[in-house]
Amino acid sequence: MAQALLTDEEIDTALVALEGWRRDGNALVKDVPVPPDSHDWLSRAVMNEAEVLDHHPDIERGEHGIRFRLSTHSAGGVTARDVELAARIDQVLDGGARDRG
Numbered sequence: 557m558a559q560a561l562l563t564d565e566e567i568d569t570a571l572v573a574l575e576g577w578r579r580d581g582n583a584l585v586k587d588v589p590v591p592p593d594s595h596d597w598l599s600r601a602v603m604n605e606a607e608v609l610d611h612h613p614d615i616e617r618g619e620h621g622i623r624f625r626l627s628t629h630s631a632g633g634v635t636a637r638d639v640e641l642a643a644r645i646d647q648v649l650d651g652g653a654r655d656r657g
Contacts, residue, residue: 584625
């Protein structure tokens with residue numbers, strides 16, 4: 557089922573509840589300062605959450621952390637699925653990662 561793009565107002569409203577997230581063009585973005593030795597577990601935990609939503613975030617690893625970039629490519633921008641995944645990433649960061657091995 558195709559995802560409907562959120563309006564600018566809907567995105568702004570969602571960002572109020574998503575601490576540290578920002579809009580960058582047609583995506584939601586969050587930079588997370590973590591040491592390189594934490595990149596693997598954090599990426600795995602986020603991908604576990606993404607699989608539940610059948611979503612595919614862009615994860616960029618850098619020297620000082622990880623950048624998560626969420627956009628529903630098939631819709632051409634931000635959808636409710638991106639907002640849901642952003643909230644789940646925040647849960648992972650708060651210690652609520654789904655344990656899927």
